[in-house]
Amino acid sequence: xxxxxSYLQANHAQLGRWTVATLxxxxxxxxxxxxxxxxxxxxxxxxxxxxxILLGGTGALYTVPSLVMxxxxxxxxGTRILDPINVAVALTIYSVALLTRTVTxxxxxxxxxxxxxxxxxxxxxxxxxxxVQLPVALPVIAAGVRAAAVANVSLVSVASIIGTAQLxxxxxxxxxxxxxxxxxxGLLLFVALALVIDLAIVATARILTxxxxxxxx
Amino acid sequence: MIQFDAVTKRYPDGSVAxxxxxxxxxxxxxxxxxxxxxxxxxxxxxxxxxxxxxxSGRVLIDGRDLTAIKATRLRRGIxxxxxxxxxxxxRTIVDxxxxxxxxxxxxxxxxxxxxxxxxxxxxxxxxxxxxxxAQLSGGQQQRVGVARALAADPPVLLMDEPFSAVDPxxxxxxxxxxxxxxxxxxxxxxxxxxxxxxxxxxxxxxxVMRTGGTLAxxxxxxxxxxxxxxxxxxxxxxxxxxxxxxxxxxxxSLAVIDxxxxxxxxxxxxxxxxxxxxxxLVVDTDRTPVGWLSPAxxxxxxxxxxxxxxxxxxxxxxxxxxxxxxxxALSSPSGRGVVVDEGGRLAGTVTAAQVLxxxxxxxADGLARSARQGGRG
Numbered sequence: 001x002x003x004x005x006s007y008l009q010a011n012h013a014q015l016g017r018w019t020v021a022t023l024x025x026x027x028x029x030x031x032x033x034x035x036x037x038x039x040x041x042x043x044x045x046x047x048x049x050x051x052x053i054l055l056g057g058t059g060a061l062y063t064v065p066s067l068v069m070x071x072x073x074x075x076x077x078g079t080r081i082l083d084p085i086n087v088a089v090a091l092t093i094y095s096v097a098l099l100t101r102t103v104t105x106x107x108x109x110x111x112x113x114x115x116x117x118x119x120x121x122x123x124x125x126x127x128x129x130x131x132v133q134l135p136v137a138l139p140v141i142a143a144g145v146r147a148a149a150v151a152n153v154s155l156v157s158v159a160s161i162i163g164t165a166q167l168x169x170x171x172x173x174x175x176x177x178x179x180x181x182x183x184x185x186g187l188l189l190f191v192a193l194a195l196v197i198d199l200a201i202v203a204t205a206r207i208l209t210x211x212x213x214x215x216x217x
Numbered sequence: 218m219i220q221f222d223a224v225t226k227r228y229p230d231g232s233v234a235x236x237x238x239x240x241x242x243x244x245x246x247x248x249x250x251x252x253x254x255x256x257x258x259x260x261x262x263x264x265x266x267x268x269x270x271x272x273s274g275r276v277l278i279d280g281r282d283l284t285a286i287k288a289t290r291l292r293r294g295i296x297x298x299x300x301x302x303x304x305x306x307x308r309t310i311v312d313x314x315x316x317x318x319x320x321x322x323x324x325x326x327x328x329x330x331x332x333x334x335x336x337x338x339x340x341x342x343x344x345x346x347x348x349x350x351a352q353l354s355g356g357q358q359q360r361v362g363v364a365r366a367l368a369a370d371p372p373v374l375l376m377d378e379p380f381s382a383v384d385p386x387x388x389x390x391x392x393x394x395x396x397x398x399x400x401x402x403x404x405x406x407x408x409x410x411x412x413x414x415x416x417x418x419x420x421x422x423x424x425v426m427r428t429g430g431t432l433a434x435x436x437x438x439x440x441x442x443x444x445x446x447x448x449x450x451x452x453x454x455x456x457x458x459x460x461x462x463x464x465x466x467x468x469x470s471l472a473v474i475d476x477x478x479x480x481x482x483x484x485x486x487x488x489x490x491x492x493x494x495x496x497x498l499v500v501d502t503d504r505t506p507v508g509w510l511s512p513a514x515x516x517x518x519x520x521x522x523x524x525x526x527x528x529x530x531x532x533x534x535x536x537x538x539x540x541x542x543x544x545x546a547l548s549s550p551s552g553r554g555v556v557v558d559e560g561g562r563l564a565g566t567v568t569a570a571q572v573l574x575x576x577x578x579x580x581a582d583g584l585a586r587s588a589r590q591g592g593r594g
Contacts, residue, residue: 117303120266120375121317121365122293135307211307211349 003181004188015189021084021166022193025159026152029088033095034145040096041103042129055101062097066090066155070162084166087159091152098151102144106137139212142205146198153194157186167193218244219265219373219405224274226260226430234260235430237274247399247406249420251413253453257430258409262375265407266295278373293317296366296374296404300382302358304350310336310361311346317369328368335364340394356387363395367402376408380415392418413454417442417461425450439465463540463576471542471575473535473556473565481507485519488512496551499526504562506532506555532557535564539579543572 008015040058044051069090074081077089110133118132134141160168170186173179206213219242226235235257242248250258263269264276267288276283283291304313312319314332319325333343339360350358359379366374380388396419399406410416416423417438425433425441427449434446442462445451455461477491478498488497489512496509499521508526515525530549533541533556545554546569553566 111303113299113301113303114305116268117297117299117362118305120268120292120295120297120299122289122291122320124289127320132305132307136305138307209307211309211351214349214352 004185007181007185015167015185018165018167018169019189019193021164022153022156022168022190023197025084025087025091025156025164025166026149026193027197029091029095030145030149030152032092033099033148034141036092036096037099037103038134041100042107042133044100044104045107051104055104058097058100061093066094066158067161069093070159082163084164086162087156087164090159091155094155095148095152098148099141099144102141102148103137106140106144107133109140110136135209138209139205142201146201149197149201150194153190153197157190218242218279219407220275220277220280221261221264222275222277224261224264224271224276226257226264226269227272233430235264235271238426238430238432239274240424240432240435242405242407243422244405245403246421247408247419249408249410249416249423250426251410251416251420251423251453252426252433253428254411256426256428258411258426259377260430261426262377262407262409265373265375266292266297293320293369294371294373296369296371298359298362298366298374298376298379300378301355302350302362302379304358304361304365306350308349309346310341310348310350310353313350313361314346314364314368316365317371321369332364332368335368336361338367338398339364356383356391359383359391360394363398367398372405374404374406376406378410379408381410381412388415395419414461417464425453460540460543463543464538466539466576466579467536468533468539468542468572468575469536470578471539471556471567471571473567474553474571476553476555476563476566478504478506478563479510479521481521481523483521485512485515485517485521488515488521489517493553494551496553498551498553498555498563498566500563506557506563509550511550530555532561533567534559539572539575542567542575543569546572 040054044054070086073079073086073089074083077086079085114132114136115128118128123131156166157168157171160166160172167186167189170182170189174181174183174186221238221240221242224235224238225233227233238257238261250261252258260269264271265283267283270284305316308316311329311332314335315325315328318328318331333346336343336346341357341360341364345353345357350361353361362379380391383391392415408419420438422435423438423441424435427433433453434441434450436444436446439462441450441454442458442465445454445458476498477493478500479488479491481499481501488510491497492512495513496511499507499510501507507523508528509530510521510525511527527550531541531545533545533554535556535558542554542556545556546552546567547554549555553568554572555566556564558564
């Protein structure tokens with residue numbers, strides 16, 4: 001415990017930068033991925049052929065091993081191998097893959113009574129999505145976002161192997177110097193980070209769905 | 218006016234839901250589509266707001282072909298009520314009701330204020346406005362569904378089995394309130410149900426549909442009961458149709474017999490003196506009937522109490538239908554049916570024989586009338 005504390009004190013500036021970088025690397029792709037997954041998932045929820053192609057395609061993307069993705073993206077994007085953009089793009093692809101399925105399922109699960117009534121009062125397709133389907137599907141989408149968030153945080157640590165500057169470096173340092181302290185510290189920080197992001201998603205979903213709290217009172 | 222002009226709905230698999238259906242729906246009245254499941258009544262209804270497009274034929278509103286009107290615009294001008302209300306779970310009751318006015322561009326505050334008025338019109342308190350649909354009972358949700366359909370004051374209301382999912386007591390309340398609302402509003406309503414009793418109670422006109430999506434008969438409820446067009450309609454309308462047709466025969470001319478009632482708390486000896494055929498009617502202090510008493514078998518030094526009463530008889534309102542009067546007579550332990558006035562106070566009694574005389578007189582009238590009309594349908 002003492003060694004953890006002294007390690008923290010000695011490296012707090014570096015650790016602070018790494019924490020911010022890790023937080024950024026795991027959440028920005030999540031947001032981008034969700035924004036992309038909504039229209040794709042919407043298309044898939046409306047049309048069976050589109051669903052087959054889109055869900056099959058994004059599913060296949062998810063099976064590409066992360067290390068392969070980190071190493072091939074610089075070639076495809078023309079970026080340097082150490083550029084954190086590579087990690088961000090890779091995680092965005094994984095987030096889209098995970099969340100497209102989530103969004104498709106969540107939109108399809110909106111009761112037919114509700115979408116039928118919305119159509120009958122004169123919503124067009126876009127209004128129906130924004131004003132009715134997405135709000136009603138939000139709890140299910142939030143659950144999918146939580147799963148994707150935790151997956152992202154753990155994948156960021158893998159990216160340390162290719163040398164991006166973030167908390168995963170603690171594992172590299174620990175391995176290279178044969179010291180357990182940075183490894184344990186890294187573990188604790190990653191768990192804490194995952195917990196904070198998870199709680200933030202849960203809180204956001206709660207604020208956005210007051211009707212669910214009211215229903216269970 | 219809504220017109221169905223030889224509409225047919227055929228699905229890609231070849232099945233036909235509606236076949237060459239032609240009907241003019243009277244403006245400002247309730248028209249009920251009734252029939253067994255699979256008769257195409259809901260499919261036909263959904264053609265009016267273009268939720269379903271006919272394969273052939275046309276639907277016209279005031280002479281205009283519906284396909285000439287943009288679907289979203291058309292729908293904002295037609296109220297729609299469905300079985301489980303279909304409220305938006307993520308919106309408060311008030312915002313559910315304000316949906317269409319908001320879509321039409323009304324400011325939020327004005328739309329909400331109007332929504333609160335509508336809630337009271339459908340018999341809900343304004344406090345419910347801030348709640349969410351999941352916090353309401355099924356019957357309350359259905360009322361909100363009606364309020365939402367009325368919010369933009371559309372001339373046409375489509376109702377697709379709106380009361381089938383609620384219990385019988387609530388259903389009857391909702392039916393009565395729909396009739397009361399319609400009395401004030403005079404909308405053109407198409408109401409779909411599989412329940413012939415509901416159709417007869419609510420409809421100014423009833424369209425009976427048969428499996429395969431064709432019209433079997435279009436008539437006023439009383440005509441449907443007394444003159445079914447064919448054996449399908451006769452069977453669908455059911456066994457008790459003769460009795461139920463009496464529901465449309467007003468009992469205006471029915472004379473009542475004076476009844477010598479006793480009051481709760483009177484001595485049993487009074488009951489013995491006033492009894493007729495072994496029974497005496499008991500009323501409370503403002504002459505509201507409370508039950509029948511058979512003085513035999515009770516101690517004469519007793520006073521009359523609620524525990525002594527037989528509560529079997531139903532009450533008939535004076536001037537209402539012969540069916541009510543007959544039911545009161547048949548259900549009464551004394552054979553005398555209790556008739557009450559508008560205030561629910563005792564007006565007198567009638568016997569089944571008296572009601573049947575009324576039925577006979579009416580049948581003779583009816584025969585004379587159809588002879589004058591030359592047997593016209």
